[in-house]
Amino acid sequence: MMHISFSRYHKILLGSTVALLAVLSLSACNYFEARVSADQGYRSYLNKQFAEAITHYNHAMQMSPANSEIRRNLGYAHLGAAKEATLTAETDRHYRLAIENLSKVLAENPDDKELAGVMLDAWTQADRLDDAARFYQARAAASPQNVETLRLLGMIELRRGNYQAALDTYETRNKLRPNDMQLYASKAILCWEWLRSGGLSDPAQALRVANLGLDAALEVDRKDPKHPSALVYAGLLLRERATRQVNQNDAQKDLLAAQRYLEKLRSRKAPTKSTSVYQLKELGKEAYV
Numbered sequence: 206m207m208h209i210s211f212s213r214y215h216k217i218l219l220g221s222t223v224a225l226l227a228v229l230s231l232s233a234c235n236y237f238e239a240r241v242s243a244d245q246g247y248r249s250y251l252n253k254q255f256a257e258a259i260t261h262y263n264h265a266m267q268m269s270p271a272n273s274e275i276r277r278n279l280g281y282a283h284l285g286a287a288k289e290a291t292l293t294a295e296t297d298r299h300y301r302l303a304i305e306n307l308s309k310v311l312a313e314n315p316d317d318k319e320l321a322g323v324m325l326d327a328w329t330q331a332d333r334l335d336d337a338a339r340f341y342q343a344r345a346a347a348s349p350q351n352v353e354t355l356r357l358l359g360m361i362e363l364r365r366g367n368y369q370a371a372l373d374t375y376e377t378r379n380k381l382r383p384n385d386m387q388l389y390a391s392k393a394i395l396c397w398e399w400l401r402s403g404g405l406s407d408p409a410q411a412l413r414v415a416n417l418g419l420d421a422a423l424e425v426d427r428k429d430p431k432h433p434s435a436l437v438y439a440g441l442l443l444r445e446r447a448t449r450q451v452n453q454n455d456a457q458k459d460l461l462a463a464q465r466y467l468e469k470l471r472s473r474k475a476p477t478k479s480t481s482v483y484q485l486k487e488l489g490k491e492a493y494v
Contacts, residue, residue, distance in 0.1 A: 239269035255286035280306035300331035368399035393422035393438040400445040415446035440466040
């Protein structure tokens with residue numbers, strides 16, 4: 206009886222070993238074939254032969270469906286094809302497939318800022334910012350402490366023209382990172398763009414937004430006097446606030462203060478490339494009402 210049991214166990218073990226070796230051999234072959242196809246896809250991509258690259262990457266994905274790097278490259282190939290397509294339907298199809306593949310990669314690598322930026326551009330170019338907002342709103346609900354998710358959601362809301370929603374995400378991020386000066390700078394820029402867009406018809410609300418942005422810009426300048434654009438936006442926000450002032454004396458004070466910030470800025474180092482000529486021209490206008 207013991208011998209029969211052992212023989213049966215031996216046969217089962219031997220059969221399992223053969224099956225395992227077969228699976229391993231097949232996996233090795235699939236892996237090798239996937240790498241060959243992926244390499245061919247990469248060469249095609251470099252030559253801007255995007256349709257050919259997509260064919261190679263799709264075959265590689267069939268051989269190695271869990272390979273996130275191949276999936277990422279497939280998504281990039283679809284982005285390239287979308288930009289080269291001449292028919293709207295083809296453009297939309299490639300953007301859809303690019304977003305589908307890259308979304309899966311991003312789900313596996315949620316802290317990949319480079320990929321998140323590519324995704325945001327893809328959604329923007331595909332005119333699918335509403336989908337992007339839903340994607341990041343769901344992520345924010347699942348991980349409310351994730352600052353990177355909030356940053357991207359704020360950018361999306363800004364591109365959608367939803368300034369209040371964007372500001373809300375900035376305020377939430379501010380609570381999580383109260384000493385992040387880049388966040389303060391972003392808030393100042395957001396408030397200026399909101400005012401400049403003409404979307405604030407209520408003077409009281411416009412003054413509130415101008416004050417929020419101005420406080421943020423001055424906080425950046427106080428903590429980091431070498432910041433390249435804090436005083437620029439402080440001056441621009443003062444100019445926007447001046448146009449909303451009911452009292453002409455208050456408006457004149459704002460314009461004169463903006464002029465002083467320009468002079469203070471000029472006394473420092475030359476503006477960096479992050480400060481546009483348009484912004485300096487706006488800040489440098491004569492102070493008058």
